[in-house]
Amino acid sequence: MNSALIERVISGHKLRFGTPPQAVAYAPGRIEVLGNHTDYNEGYVLSAAIDAGICAAVSGGEGKHCVLSALDLDETAEFDLPAKKPIKNPHWANYLIGVTNKLGVEGKIEKGFNLTFAGDVPPGAGLSSSAALEVAAAFALSSFYGLELPKIQIAKLCQQAENEFTGARCGLLDQISSLFGAEHSLIFTDFRSLMVETEPIGADVCFLLANTGVKHNLVESDYNERRASCEQAAKYFASALDHPVKALRDVAPAELKKYSVGLDPLIFKRAAHIIGENERVLKARGLLRVGQMREFGKFMFESHESSRVNFENSCAELDLIVETASGLQEVLGARLSGGGFGGSAVLLVNPKDAEKIGAKISSAYAGHFGRPCQVRVVKPSAGAQLLTNE
Numbered sequence: 001m002n003s004a005l006i007e008r009v010i011s012g013h014k015l016r017f018g019t020p021p022q023a024v025a026y027a028p029g030r031i032e033v034l035g036n037h038t039d040y041n042e043g044y045v046l047s048a049a050i051d052a053g054i055c056a057a058v059s060g061g062e063g064k065h066c067v068l069s070a071l072d073l074d075e076t077a078e079f080d081l082p083a084k085k086p087i088k089n090p091h092w093a094n095y096l097i098g099v100t101n102k103l104g105v106e107g108k109i110e111k112g113f114n115l116t117f118a119g120d121v122p123p124g125a126g127l128s129s130s131a132a133l134e135v136a137a138a139f140a141l142s143s144f145y146g147l148e149l150p151k152i153q154i155a156k157l158c159q160q161a162e163n164e165f166t167g168a169r170c171g172l173l174d175q176i177s178s179l180f181g182a183e184h185s186l187i188f189t190d191f192r193s194l195m196v197e198t199e200p201i202g203a204d205v206c207f208l209l210a211n212t213g214v215k216h217n218l219v220e221s222d223y224n225e226r227r228a229s230c231e232q233a234a235k236y237f238a239s240a241l242d243h244p245v246k247a248l249r250d251v252a253p254a255e256l257k258k259y260s261v262g263l264d265p266l267i268f269k270r271a272a273h274i275i276g277e278n279e280r281v282l283k284a285r286g287l288l289r290v291g292q293m294r295e296f297g298k299f300m301f302e303s304h305e306s307s308r309v310n311f312e313n314s315c316a317e318l319d320l321i322v323e324t325a326s327g328l329q330e331v332l333g334a335r336l337s338g339g340g341f342g343g344s345a346v347l348l349v350n351p352k353d354a355e356k357i358g359a360k361i362s363s364a365y366a367g368h369f370g371r372p373c374q375v376r377v378v379k380p381s382a383g384a385q386l387l388t389n390e
Contacts, residue, residue, distance in 0.1 A: 049181020126343020297333025
């Protein structure tokens with residue numbers, strides 16, 4: 001956690017509203033290590049909270065009036081309680097208005113508030129800055145209004161807020177990763193049962209994050225189309241198979257091959273990606289537990305290739321990074337991380353090799369695209385927490 005960020009938000013809040021915050025919370029961004037788009041298909045994911053995130057500070061407002069202050073953007077938004085619907089501009093405010101709306105279902109949200117936030121997780125990099133914002137706000141506002149909610153309930157209400165107030169039909173991966181992170185550990189989530197477990201990761205590996213600088217917007221991208229394709233595939237297999245199929249998680253690889261004759265070729269590709277991803281996550285989890293990280297990394301490369309060919313949610317910039325990484329003996333694995341269509345690639349490496357690998361990736365990227373690629377080490381870190389409750 002960035003202590004300078006926390007202090008900047010607290011100081012910024014005092015300067016803007018003339019009073020110290022009554023509640024301050026922090027929530028990290030995340031990397032998705034394996035399990036691309038499997039969350040909303042009720043499948044499996046390995047992810048990690050990272051050492052970058054969003055801090056939110058809250059104090060009382062006037063009457064039922066709420067003021068939102070985005071320090072990094074130097075922008076302000078305002079609305080009145082009850083929070084019933086999105087506003088047109090600025091769009092970022094709807095993540096916070098949505099969270100306020102969903103918290104109102106859990107308890108009395110009657111008095112207005114002032115909220116200040118800032119972060120060190122780059123937006124549009126595929127690190128889920130939006131979920132970090134939602135979770136940080138939910139923690140701070142829950143404390144401010146005296147609400148005590150289980151983590152999984154907070155994850156669900158933040159997901160609902162994003163779905164309904166911003167139009168992005170995201171799954172629960174981002175929120176769960178931000179909430180359940182642990183130091184030096186990956187998070188294994190079963191998105192049907194919502195069982196969450198942490199899996200320690202050895203000190204001889206770390207992650208490099210290569211940010212393409214291509215900013216995606218999941219509302220305007222093909223994200224929603226991919227989700228609809230998966231739902232269509234699940235509906236097809238529900239009619240074709242002799243056992244219940246609620247989601248693609250229920251379809252085995254052998255069944256995909258045997259019963260896909262009547263399936264649209266494009267929908268088949270989407271389904272093949274999800275079904276393959278679930279297999280990769282389960283096998284990789286076993287490898288993680290016995291420390292076979294090079295074998296683990298092979299599944300990361302396979303995952304990216306499936307994203308590129310079957311799910312078609314990669315891009316030339318991500319492909320160049322992963323292709324370059326695959327030619328470096330020191331790189332154990334690499335793949336896109338998150339929704340895709342831009343954002344970042346994540347590389348599994350030994351810490352002693354990180355600087356050298358980062359330089360090679362950045363050089364190759366600049367040579368091909370004529371602009372730099374930001375590469376940094378990210379560490380699996382603790383999840384969201386309430387910092388003050390004065």
